[in-house]
Amino acid sequence: xxxxxxxxxxxxxxxxxxxxxxxxxxxxxxxxxxxxxxxxxxxxxxxxxxxxxxxxxxxxxxxxxxxxxxxxxxxxxxxxxxxxxxxxxxxxxxxxxxxxxxxxxxxxxxxxxxxxxxxxxxxxxxxxxxxxxxxxxxxxxxxxxxxxxxxxxxxxxxxxxxxxxxxxxxxxxxxxxxxxxxxxxxxxxxxxxxxxxxxxxxxxxxxxxxxxxxxxxxxxxxxxxxxxxxxxxxxxxxxxxxxxxxxxxxxxxxxxxxxxxxxxxxxxxxxxxxxxxxxxxxxxxxxxxxxxxxxxxxxxxxxxxxxxxxxxxxxxxxxxxxxxxxxx
Amino acid sequence: xxxxxxxxxxxxxxxxxxxxxxxxxxxxxxxxxxxxxxxxxxxxxxxxxxxxxxxxxxxxxxxxxxxxxxxxxxxxxxxxxxxxxxxxxxxxxxxxxxxxxxxxxxxxxxxxxxxxxxxxxxxxxxxxxxxxxxxxxxxxxxxxxxxxxxxxxxxxxxxxxxxxxxxxxxxxxxxxxxxxxxxxxxxxxxxxxxxxxxxxxxxxxxxxxxxxxxxxxxxxxxxxxxxxxxxxxxxxxxxxxxxxxxxxxxxxxxxxxxxxxxxxxxxxxxxxxxxxxxxxxxxxxxxxxxxxxxxxxxxxxxxxxxxxxxxxxxxxxxxxxxxxxxxxx
Numbered sequence: 169x170x171x172x173x174x175x176x177x178x179x180x181x182x183x184x185x186x187x188x189x190x191x192x193x194x195x196x197x198x199x200x201x202x203x204x205x206x207x208x209x210x211x212x213x214x215x216x217x218x219x220x221x222x223x224x225x226x227x228x229x230x231x232x233x234x235x236x237x238x239x240x241x242x243x244x245x246x247x248x249x250x251x252x253x254x255x256x257x258x259x260x261x262x263x264x265x266x267x268x269x270x271x272x273x274x275x276x277x278x279x280x281x282x283x284x285x286x287x288x289x290x291x292x293x294x295x296x297x298x299x300x301x302x303x304x305x306x307x308x309x310x311x312x313x314x315x316x317x318x319x320x321x322x323x324x325x326x327x328x329x330x331x332x333x334x335x336x337x338x339x340x341x342x343x344x345x346x347x348x349x350x351x352x353x354x355x356x357x358x359x360x361x362x363x364x365x366x367x368x369x370x371x372x373x374x375x376x377x378x379x380x381x382x383x384x385x386x387x388x389x390x391x392x393x394x395x396x397x398x399x400x401x402x403x404x405x406x407x408x409x410x411x412x413x414x415x416x417x418x419x420x421x422x423x424x425x426x427x428x429x430x431x432x433x434x435x436x437x438x439x440x441x442x443x444x445x446x447x448x449x450x451x452x453x454x455x456x457x458x459x460x461x462x463x464x465x466x467x468x469x470x471x472x473x474x475x476x477x478x479x480x481x482x483x484x485x486x487x488x489x490x491x492x493x494x495x496x
Numbered sequence: 497x498x499x500x501x502x503x504x505x506x507x508x509x510x511x512x513x514x515x516x517x518x519x520x521x522x523x524x525x526x527x528x529x530x531x532x533x534x535x536x537x538x539x540x541x542x543x544x545x546x547x548x549x550x551x552x553x554x555x556x557x558x559x560x561x562x563x564x565x566x567x568x569x570x571x572x573x574x575x576x577x578x579x580x581x582x583x584x585x586x587x588x589x590x591x592x593x594x595x596x597x598x599x600x601x602x603x604x605x606x607x608x609x610x611x612x613x614x615x616x617x618x619x620x621x622x623x624x625x626x627x628x629x630x631x632x633x634x635x636x637x638x639x640x641x642x643x644x645x646x647x648x649x650x651x652x653x654x655x656x657x658x659x660x661x662x663x664x665x666x667x668x669x670x671x672x673x674x675x676x677x678x679x680x681x682x683x684x685x686x687x688x689x690x691x692x693x694x695x696x697x698x699x700x701x702x703x704x705x706x707x708x709x710x711x712x713x714x715x716x717x718x719x720x721x722x723x724x725x726x727x728x729x730x731x732x733x734x735x736x737x738x739x740x741x742x743x744x745x746x747x748x749x750x751x752x753x754x755x756x757x758x759x760x761x762x763x764x765x766x767x768x769x770x771x772x773x774x775x776x777x778x779x780x781x782x783x784x785x786x787x788x789x790x791x792x793x794x795x796x797x798x799x800x801x802x803x804x805x806x807x808x809x810x811x812x813x814x815x816x817x818x819x820x821x822x823x824x825x
Contacts, residue, residue, distance in 0.1 A: 434763045
């Protein structure tokens, strides 16, 4: 196995129709819908053996009401079909109907137990469900993730309208949407989301919970010492330890969409080589650019093998794939 | 190694008992006998105690700037008076110790035309080297044309603006930072996270809003290693490319400078250096909130060439702020 990438996206016809209205039709739509030859050919061309795939934004976070559970199941079932068709090339993240925390737990159990998914990918919930996951209603979800021993991939989502209006309005289009999303806003929101989980004591209550964040760590590696300085126990946070104690124990980082070396080096220096995993963010970022970043990363071959393959195999229980690791 | 520190704060003594200061200390849990409370007590002193603190850590010069609360947080009339008083106070400290202090003006941003005039008075009459502005003005960012008189004047006077963090607008605080135990939400909204990423975002708003196209010689200084911009620059640039006439990196190379204020670890520093280069990075401590000694140890131990160290420790600041050999340039 030459590389495993773990933040790769698809969508289903059903859930693409409930996409946030601001998401316009795009040439990427076809790539998102494909779970077969076209995707495999792109992977082959860039020496990527395995994609771990999750439903793109807004995914099941955007669903409400009576249909939510049914549509979520259909989306996960569709991905499961693709994974079963290409069991050595694809693995799946479950999407969860987070508008109903109880239903989210049930779907996680089904997706892991029956469909063989490696965990759940949840897009930031504030803009869609009105709350962050530190809301106590989600404690059973963290308990289930811990019990099933699968990680949660905390992925960005569009910030809520109030923030879109306050922070990301009154600029020439398409700047507003870009700034609210991939250029800045939804990345800083993922970091905030994770810091809220820390400060709400989630990792003290669920010490074996594993969370993955992408995009080089959503700025957290850059700011981590500053965060510790101002959110240490002596500031009255009520926690046993500084935030980094939980982040470095419970969190893994992927390089999704990061094509530049400096932030990835920063992430490696702060989180350590065992915590950083290669990813692409297919189809939003060109695979070749990400592959070039990995190839150029100035670390030892042993460490690069961890980033490319070993860490993902260990985190997601894909041991069979890493041990059969001959180049195809 | 000569050390010029770029983001060093003071506060008008009359504001120490203001509601803004008391509320922040209460919400953030900074009682006067807490470690941070004791540090903040140094804000209103601009003489021997400060010089002793500088001497103990080998800081040769501080560029003074007024801390929270800024005149921008007061009604326009009151803000104008406060700004004059604050700048006059700093000017007296500079006059008393011209080899140890220079200053950035504080501006009554809620009255933009008066703020531009106060910037001119501070530079032309008091010899200040620019202005430090605390982020948004009542929810308006610098892409808002109502604030452009200040930027226009800064360009005309050929002095930089230091864009400093400030607490988020109240509605942002409610949406993002409520519901956490104790003072955690308050700190998370400020120095623990929020106001840093908001400042990085503010810089992007300035680029996207055409500020640097309108003011092609304007220079901006950003603290805290660049408020996460260096980490995100390649990503942000890729996403924003369709919205801009030239790459985001080009705006950074032509208009931005960065300081080390309050961040004394090497991974973000190296990320910053790899992204922007040694000519655009300057030393800063963030006194009294951060520690002079820690800043000095960080600077001396930086794993970079002596030549680059000299640029970052003082050379770039002397050039940009016209200090020492560059005075009068």
